[in-house]
Amino acid sequence: MTLQTTAKTEIARGAAASTAIEAQNAIVARDLDKFFGEGEARTQALRDVSFEARYGEMLYIVGPSGSGKTTLLSVISGILRPDRGAVTVKGQAIWDMSADQICEFRLKTIGFVFQDYHLFPRLTTAENVAIPLILKKRPWEEALVEAKRFLKVVGLEDRAHLPPVKLSGGEQQRVAIARAVVSQPDVMIFDEPTASLDGDTGRAIVDFVRHEVLNDQRCIVIVTHDARIYEYAHRILRMEDGQLKGVLDGDSIVGD
């Protein structure tokens, strides 16, 4: 066997292995670099970050402020283009897509729960939850029926007609979760989901997400500072200065 043939075989094996990894994992991030600013103000927010997030897994990304968590979250969800590296979500290289394709992909595949919920105060709770379905061109009435079904799942069916401002922080968070999950996404992204909640409510919310929202066909990625909810994670990626500094899983999470 010549050197060239060996190299080709190795590349083929590598590609096959890579495809297998991408098929097994909901998210595969490889060699991600991201810079902000120009000249002397240029800073590196992500440094050679690689990781996978599996189906059926609740993955936390933790680290101090400025460590690059939010940047990483934005890059893997198709919101912020990396300067180097690749992201595969559900086997599709998202940064090879056009801007409109990425929007479409996000709408179909990824559910978002924002830190401040970003609910529309002038819409009812049910209408807020129905937004992803409306953007997916589902008829209005049908979207509302579906939204109310998911409000029932999060225990807020009797709040469907109220505007979000009439709800408590925990209830608003559950509305945001219902909105994220209503279009049945395979990947869910939570940005500091407990930041505005007290300890008990925060734990109750994450417990609900772990046991009612997470399933074998879904992956949940949570960026958080809140150590009180670490016990619900399957794995925790720790970031510092834009780099992954370690992975905790199993008993090590509780121990650590």
Added chain:
Amino acid sequence: MKLGELTGEMRLAYKLLVNDRTKFAALLLGITFAVFLMLMMTSLFSGILYRSSSAVINVGAKVWVMDPAVTTPATSIPMPDYVQDAVRSIPGVEYAVPLYSGVGLVKLKDGTFQAATIVGLDDTSLFGRPKMLQGKIEDIYAENGFIIILDADYGKLHSPTIGTEFEINNNRAVIIGMAKVTVSGLFGIPTLYTTYSRAIQYLPQAQFTTSYVLVQPKSPGDVPRIKEEVKRLGYLALTEDEFIDQTAHWYEFHTGLGMNLLIMTVVSFIVGLSISGQTFYTFIIENLERFGALKAIGAKGNELIGMILFQATFTALTGYGLGIGLSAGVTALAKLRLPDYAARLTFPSLGGALVMVIVIVAISSYIGVRRVLRIEPFDIFRS
């Protein structure tokens, strides 16, 4: 269109707009008053122009022959009698009659004087006669017979009835009938109709007496030839529409009226633009993060633009409709109290206001769209 017929995104945009009642009311108020102000200015202008041509409209001749220096129907320059004969001899002319138009001083019973427009109709044909309301038109041939027009200025002659007498330049005049015309005059003085021969007898004359020669062409195709022949005579022949246009042009560009009303219209536009633009911009800014959230969820740029344009268009058309309603209501009320009020809502005024509203909306939504397109979903995470 029913709410249910809107697409989901448009319905979402509608609810975001309408449910924010304070801002929506402020937006509507801005557009409504802008439209109201613009319409009041342009309809007043339109009414004044319309009235300035009242003589042309009321008499209704197809072609008017006049001295080339005439600018408006009110500033007639007498022509020699031969002009009428010369015009009659032009091929294509079915008939041509003289018209006298001037202003006389009427001495009332209490000894006061009131100026009045005196129209002298061709004795033979009475071409251009008004529509009689009381009395008989043939009584115009009776001694000293005059017909008074029942319009807003009628009362200035102490509301005469049939048989009322007064003096015009020391000549006895008797009201033999009352009539109405299509358009009231611009200058706020009463109008009296009599025969051409009596008019030139009662009113002091220069060398010549014919104010206009009114021509009925045999066919519309004869008009260019008639105009050409009249021009050879050293006079000017204008069709009814041309005379109205010439009058409007003169008032627009030689009196300052057009410029003053244009300035007021522009001010109304700027006020409307400022109120509506500022309110719409504030509305967009307050919803900016939520538009960002929609972007993050997966809304495309063109979908967000569609939502903003829908909101702006809906507000504009609603405000436009309210503005028209308000203008029509105020005009109707004003005409009840002030019969002389000249404002007249016309399709060009409505069209002009619509164009200005579209410009206001286009500018407001352009600013809003720019801000929404510039927001990055990443900013939503960072917030």
